Amino acid sequence: MQRRHFLKNTMATGAIALAASSGLLVPGSVLAAWNKKAFDAKDVQSALKGAIGTELTEASDKIKIKAPQIAENGAVVPITISSTLSNVKSITILSEKNGTPLIAKFNLKGKSEAFISTRIKMGKTSNIIAVCESGGKFYSARKEVKVTIGGCGG
Amino acid sequence: MAKSSIKIRAKAKNGVVTVKALISHKMETGLRKDKKTGKVIPAHFIEEVVCEHNGAPVLEAEWGVAISKNPYLSFKFKGGKAGDTVKLSWKDNTGKSDSLETKVK
Numbered sequence: 230m231q232r233r234h235f236l237k238n239t240m241a242t243g244a245i246a247l248a249a250s251s252g253l254l255v256p257g258s259v260l261a262a263w264n265k266k267a268f269d270a271k272d273v274q275s276a277l278k279g280a281i282g283t284e285l286t287e288a289s290d291k292i293k294i295k296a297p298q299i300a301e302n303g304a305v306v307p308i309t310i311s312s313t314l315s316n317v318k319s320i321t322i323l324s325e326k327n328g329t330p331l332i333a334k335f336n337l338k339g340k341s342e343a344f345i346s347t348r349i350k351m352g353k354t355s356n357i358i359a360v361c362e363s364g365g366k367f368y369s370a371r372k373e374v375k376v377t378i379g380g381c382g383g
Numbered sequence: 384m385a386k387s388s389i390k391i392r393a394k395a396k397n398g399v400v401t402v403k404a405l406i407s408h409k410m411e412t413g414l415r416k417d418k419k420t421g422k423v424i425p426a427h428f429i430e431e432v433v434c435e436h437n438g439a440p441v442l443e444a445e446w447g448v449a450i451s452k453n454p455y456l457s458f459k460f461k462g463g464k465a466g467d468t469v470k471l472s473w474k475d476n477t478g479k480s481d482s483l484e485t486k487v488k
Contacts (some may be wrong), residue, residue: 263430263476268447305451324449328414332449335458338441342399346457350412350449 268331273323276331280321281367286360289368294359296374303376309346314363317343326355351376389483393469400463400487402434404456404471412448428476435470436463463487
């Protein structure tokens with residue numbers, strides 16, 4: 230049953246992706262195909278543009294990034310993003326100086342709280358950027374993490 | 384059935400469910416080289432993670448290669464209670480996928 234469900238979903242997603250690209254749907258409200266362009270982007274601006282459709286974000290102190298000041302091992306940097314902004318629809322995480330800055334985008338559905346905790350890889354000392362989407366606007370916060378051993382390549 | 388790649392725990396407190404999950408996956412970036420052969424190890428990573436609460440999606444995540452090996456993910460959602468089902472599924476860039484369902488405690 231699961232497999233069938235999955236197939237059906239992928240097909241539906243294809244159709245929706247088409248609709249989204251023709252501007253019928255708001256991107257982000259559907260689970261589109263993996264955003265290769267954004268994840269392959271080599272700089273923060275194009276990564277942001279690919280992930281959230283704009284590179285302009287407003288700095289906000291309502292987003293909290295919890296991350297170590299110094300990460301001994303860049304391959305495993307625990308981070309927690311939380312926000313007191315209301316109705317946060319998505320949380321996007323970037324690491325400024327990674328080869329490909331975009332790390333992940335979390336699309337929160339109705340009931341989810343603005344809280345994400347995960348572990349990321351960082352190539353070198355860099356700012357972590359968290360972008361929250363709230364009420365059609367994008368807010369961001371930064372925090373520097375010093376990395377002593379990089380976690381990309383080797 | 385083989386052991387699932389996912390470990391998941393969901394706990395309800397005051398109507399807010401906290402989900403914690405660990406996925407066992409190597410999350411290969413495609414940048415690393417095999418030390419013996421000098422060849423680049425091809426990228427192999429999770430692209431998509433979906434979590435459902437009682438069948439309705441609560442979180443859809445798109446991941447890049449910069450999520451650590453054996454990914455950890457924790458998030459919260461409202462309106463859940465003990466006994467509800469929480470299902471986590473992932474799909475990687477080679478088309479492999481897995482999912483696991485658990486009950487909220």
